[in-house]
Amino acid sequence: MTAVEPIAADTERLTHWFDQHGAAVRGYLRGLVRRDDVADDITQDVFRRAWQARANYREQGTPRAFLLRIADRLVIDRARKNRPEFQLDEMGWLAAEPPDRLPTPTAGVIEKESRQELDTAMELLTSSQRRVLLLRFYSDMSFAEIAETLDCPLSTALSHCRRGLLALRQIISE
Amino acid sequence: MMNESTEELLATLEQVTGVDAPEDASEEVAMLRESWLAFGQLLDATDEEPPQPVVQPRSVRRAGLPVRFIAALAASLLIAFGAWTFLNRGSNSNNPVVAPTELRVPVPATEDVAEVEKPSESMEIVDEFAWEDSFDENLAATSQAIRSAQAGWSGSNRRYSVLLDQFEQFDEELSDGSL
Numbered sequence: 186m187t188a189v190e191p192i193a194a195d196t197e198r199l200t201h202w203f204d205q206h207g208a209a210v211r212g213y214l215r216g217l218v219r220r221d222d223v224a225d226d227i228t229q230d231v232f233r234r235a236w237q238a239r240a241n242y243r244e245q246g247t248p249r250a251f252l253l254r255i256a257d258r259l260v261i262d263r264a265r266k267n268r269p270e271f272q273l274d275e276m277g278w279l280a281a282e283p284p285d286r287l288p289t290p291t292a293g294v295i296e297k298e299s300r301q302e303l304d305t306a307m308e309l310l311t312s313s314q315r316r317v318l319l320l321r322f323y324s325d326m327s328f329a330e331i332a333e334t335l336d337c338p339l340s341t342a343l344s345h346c347r348r349g350l351l352a353l354r355q356i357i358s359e
Numbered sequence: 360m361m362n363e364s365t366e367e368l369l370a371t372l373e374q375v376t377g378v379d380a381p382e383d384a385s386e387e388v389a390m391l392r393e394s395w396l397a398f399g400q401l402l403d404a405t406d407e408e409p410p411q412p413v414v415q416p417r418s419v420r421r422a423g424l425p426v427r428f429i430a431a432l433a434a435s436l437l438i439a440f441g442a443w444t445f446l447n448r449g450s451n452s453n454n455p456v457v458a459p460t461e462l463r464v465p466v467p468a469t470e471d472v473a474e475v476e477k478p479s480e481s482m483e484i485v486d487e488f489a490w491e492d493s494f495d496e497n498l499a500a501t502s503q504a505i506r507s508a509q510a511g512w513s514g515s516n517r518r519y520s521v522l523l524d525q526f527e528q529f530d531e532e533l534s535d536g537s538l
Contacts (some may be wrong), residue, residue: 211409212402221407228409299404306401321376322402328369340365346372353394356401 195239203232206249209323210256216319217260217312219304227263231256246330253324254334257316306356314349317342 210231215224234255235242242251307315313335320331332342361369374381375391384392 207409208406212406215405215407216402225410299401303401303405306398318398319402322399328372339361339369343365343368343372346376347368347391350375350391350394350398353398354390357393357397 195236199232199236199239202235202248202252206252207232209249210252213253213319213323214256214260216303216307217257217315219307227256227259230259234259247325250324250326250330253320253326257320257334302356306353309352309355310349311345313337313345314352317345318349321346 207228211224211228214227214231215221218224218227231252235252238255310318316335317331320326320334321328324331326334328342328346329339332339335342335345371385371388371391374384374388375395381388381392
């Protein structure tokens, strides 16, 4: 077997991952940072890191969980880098990273309304609640795996999820 | 070990966030499920395909290596050839390159600026490419020899010129018919 074969296999796998999980990774990031340009930027970074770490990927868990863990770590790192005392709750990505482009022309009125609604919903949540709910929605991680990703006890992760869902009742009642 | 409340909450939330709708759901599960579905609808409505990542696989980069290697090799050979040609010309050429000279005014030790502005008395020729070794002496000797040879050539050339002048005069007289 030549050295090119495993590389070709890795390339194929990463391409497959992007096709299958790119939107989920981007959605997770968009939900966390609430900025399309930042989400796109970090999505690129996620796949770049996944490519770099491909040798360490031992088929543990699922690819989506693997990618979302990288995404989560990158967001945390980026928030800390922007401001050491930065809280994801009050993160103000807008202040930390001014937008480098205008919204795409394809963003129609309905989509814009949905975005505003989503942003409003996200405002109701704490960063931990947001992370738990988004990881649960976009990944097929168990709550135990989510707790591990957040580096907190299972009971805490479950509590974040329940409180987050209760907070989201507001958008349904409105 | 999970305690009872954690276990209960886990079961509830797995029902709430599960793919399939829970059967015989409690009031709490139904309420939380409603929030969960609304949240999911918002996320689905705003989902977008991300731009294609710019990842250059290592295989591509490896493919570029021979081209870079050949380019570097070609550049090295070119430089080596240039250096060899230059050195060879410097040692074997019959037309030595005359090093450019530059007139420099030595700065006097005194602070009298007026002295500096009178360069005629203290000008000297400084050859900045000159160096002191036997090769330099050889070069100077060769240069002198060439100069004397050229002078010799000019002398003989002058004799030939006189002869040519006479021929021209002869030609003119012949054409005038005065001869």
